[in-house]
Amino acid sequence: MDGKSVRLLIVALAVSLVVGGSLAVSDARAEFPEGPIRMLVAFTPGGSMDISVRAISAAAEKQLGKPIVIENKGGGGGTVALGVLANEKPDGYTLCGATTSGLIRSPLMQKVIYKPLKSFTPIIGFAYPQLAIMVPNESPFKDLKELLDYAKKNPNKIKYGTTGPGSGQHVQMELLAHQLGINWVHIPYKGSQDAIMALLGGHIDVASVGPEFVPVKRANQARVLAVCQSKKSPNFPEIPTIPELGYNVVDEVVFCIVGPAGMPPQVLQKLEKAFKDAMESQEFKKAVEQLDLITVYYNNKDFQKYMEECWLRTENSLKETGVIKEAATSPR
Known part of the structure; x- marks a missing residue:
């Protein structure tokens, strides 16, 4: 074999390795998830957060083809589980069912180990709880x-x-x-x-x-x-709302699922779709009705925008009312 033929063979092998490697990476990403997904829940078992996350996860795992294993880590107004999540690999295999309280309000009022607007990848916001x-x-x-x-x-x-x-x-x-x-x-x-x-x-x-x-x-x-919302409870319209009673105090909380910051786009898209589709399942709808939750849908981009706006709005409100002087945690 002459020198030219050898060079052509080397080039052909290099190209095949690059193409093969790209296909292997693509196949690996397409196969997500290859194993169980760990779902941290930021509150104790038996509560509305726990029950609703279990319901949406049970439906989502049917879409994903792999089990979602629930692990309750309550405490700190939802900050304990989020602190654990912030240090996990952003591979999609560890997620957290959390609330905007743990993402926004608690970090404003107390020092936490994560950066609320930087440490997480929002996947979906799915419900408003009645307080x-x-x-x-x-x-x-x-x-x-x-x-x-x-x-x-x-x-x-x-x-x-x-x-x-x-x-x-x-x-x-x-x-x-x-x-x-x-x-x-x-x-x-x-x-x-x-x-x-x-x-x-x-x-x-x-x-x-x-x-x-x-x-x-x-x-x-x-x-x-x-x-504690501006709207009456659907199941108990006889109970007054705080604004109805003349107090200018309304707070909002959103139930959500987040992952660590830096998740691959393909993984995020697959999880986002799985949990969105899960909201249409009967098991999720039944849990929402039993818990008197109000369904809402935020995708990744919408929820990131919502968190940015909620941080500013809540920080201003807490400062104006004297609850805090400055944010206890930097958002980024």
């Missing part, structure tokens, strides 16, 4: 005004429980306190279920909780004084 303020049936407070009037006249006498510092439930109560000049004692829990159990057990006077209030209300185990 509520409730007291035991034997409580002397028949409505929200009675509770707030007493709390104002009796500093630090009222103990209230929430899902943790910076959660929507915590912010709601602190905004009311700052607006009305109230001093009361915050008792943080790892989830709404824990706060409700503490309320029913007589350990706290008030609970500011998520949709977990729904079965408690249906069973007539506690008295709901108000819901």
Whole structure:
């Protein structure tokens, strides 16, 4: 074989290796997921976040062809699980069911180990939870005004429980306190279920909780004084909203699924589609109805934009009401 033929053979082999390598990478990406996906849940088992993430994950794994394994990591108003996620490989095999409380409010109010607008890849926003303020049936407070009037006249006498510092439930109560000049004692829990159990057990006077209030209300185990959104609860239209009662305090929370920052576009697209399609499943729709959730859809780009806007809006609100002087965590 002459020199020219040898050179041509080397070139042909090089081209085949490059093409073959590209196809192998393409095939590897096309095969995602090759194994189980780990889904962290930022709150304790049995709550609305846990149940809704389990439902959407069960439907999504049918689309993906691999199991999604749930792992609850409650605590810190949803920040514990997000702290774990921020240090995981961005390969799509570790995700987190979280809330905007853990992504936005908690980092504004307390220092966290991640950068809220930099450390994550948004995949989908899928629901708004209904938040509520409730007291035991034997409580002397028949409505929200009675509770707030007493709390104002009796500093630090009222103990209230929430899902943790910076959660929507915590912010709601602190905004009311700052607006009305109230001093009361915050008792943080790892989830709404824990706060409700503490309320029913007589350990706290008030609970500011998520949709977990729904079965408690249906069973007539506690008295709901108000819901914390601008719209009434679809299942309990008789319960007043906080704005209806004359208080200019409204907080919003979005349930979402995020991954670590830097996920490959092909992986993100596959996950985004799987979870979007999962929202059409009967198991997800049934869970949403039972939990009194309001469905919403944000894709990756829309949710990133929403988080940017929510950070600025919430930061300004917390500063204006005196809840914070400066953000406790840098967003980037």
